[in-house]
Amino acid sequence: EVHLLESGGGLVQPGGSLRLSCAASGFTFASYAMSWVRQAPGKGLEWVSTIISTGGGTYYADSVKGRFTISRDNSNNALYLQMNSLRAEDTALYYCAKGPATVTTTCFDYWGQGILVTVSS
Amino acid sequence: QSALTQPPSASGSPGQSVTISCTGTSSDVGTYDHVSWYQQHPGKAPKLMIYDVSKRPSGVPDRFSGSKSGNTASLTVSGLQAEDEADYYCSSYAGHNNVVFGGGTKLTVL
Numbered sequence: 001e002v003h004l005l006e007s008g009g010g011l012v013q014p015g016g017s018l019r020l021s022c023a024a025s026g027f028t029f030a031s032y033a034m035s036w037v038r039q040a041p042g043k044g045l046e047w048v049s050t051i052i053s054t055g056g057g058t059y060y061a062d063s064v065k066g067r068f069t070i071s072r073d074n075s076n077n078a079l080y081l082q083m084n085s086l087r088a089e090d091t092a093l094y095y096c097a098k099g100p101a102t103v104t105t106t107c108f109d110y111w112g113q114g115i116l117v118t119v120s121s
Numbered sequence: 122q123s124a125l126t127q128p129p130s131a132s133g134s135p136g137q138s139v140t141i142s143c144t145g146t147s148s149d150v151g152t153y154d155h156v157s158w159y160q161q162h163p164g165k166a167p168k169l170m171i172y173d174v175s176k177r178p179s180g181v182p183d184r185f186s187g188s189k190s191g192n193t194a195s196l197t198v199s200g201l202q203a204e205d206e207a208d209y210y211c212s213s214y215a216g217h218n219n220v221v222f223g224g225g226t227k228l229t230v231l
Contacts, residue, residue: 033218037167044124045159045167045210047220059218095166106155106214109178111166 002026004096004112011118016086022079022096022112030054030074033099035108036081038092038117048094049081053102064090086119093117125150125211125223132229133201141226143194143211149221151192155214158187158196161225162207170209171196198228206230 008020020036036048049070050059058070069082079096093114099105126144133139143156150156156174159167169178171187174194184199194213198205211223 035220044225045212045222047212047222050218050220052218057218061219100172103218104214105218105220106153107157107169107172107212107220108159108167109169109172111168113166 002098002110004098004110006094006096006112006115009094009115009117011120012086013121014087014119016119017082017084018086018117020081020083020094020096020115020117024077024079024096024098027098027110029072029077031102033101033103033105034072034079035097035099035105036070036079037095037097037108037111038090039095039114040089040092043092046092050099050105051079057103083117086117088119091117091119123221125213125221127209127211127223127226129224130227130229132231133198134231135201135203137201138197138199139201139228140195140197141209141211141228143196143213143223145192145194145213145221147192149213149215150189150194153214153216154189156187156189156194157212158185159210159212160205160207161210167210201230203230 035050067085096112097108098110158171161167175187
């Protein structure tokens, strides 16, 4: 059974940094692209970033480009999101999500339960 | 990376059918046959219901179906059941590993 467990969220001041982690199990992690998707309180879903299976390609939404960095450790089945220069509008529930293929992510077939990030002074 | 357009709400009585639309552009829905639909119950993570316009993952009831015409995709839920009441989001591949979501539709079972 696929299981994705996010951690590392919390309260951070504007301009601060936070690193999210996602522990994956139940599938061959190194064979699939992985993504982060967020949901602001009471709002819809927003794709944030995707990394291909090897880690050799990364993609970002315009809203986070230059501030967030996605990475992965295939030896430890872990996905990360380094978030810098955080803004109030980054406040959201962040989901770790699995893609259906190695390189191209056309949908998200499994999701974690999400981790809350609150940016406030 | 503009969001896809969905109606904010939809409703139907048990046993009826309801269709939710999702309108994009020629840069996403109109070009790629990679439209997906997600169901989200309150306080829960989204669940993939439809992918590649009309395919159902294992375990999703065949009451859920998807289609696409031009820049607009649709999700139809037939034989509505109480447990179908949830928020539904569409998404489309938009090239270069970018994905765009719709704003979501709250489905109410009357």
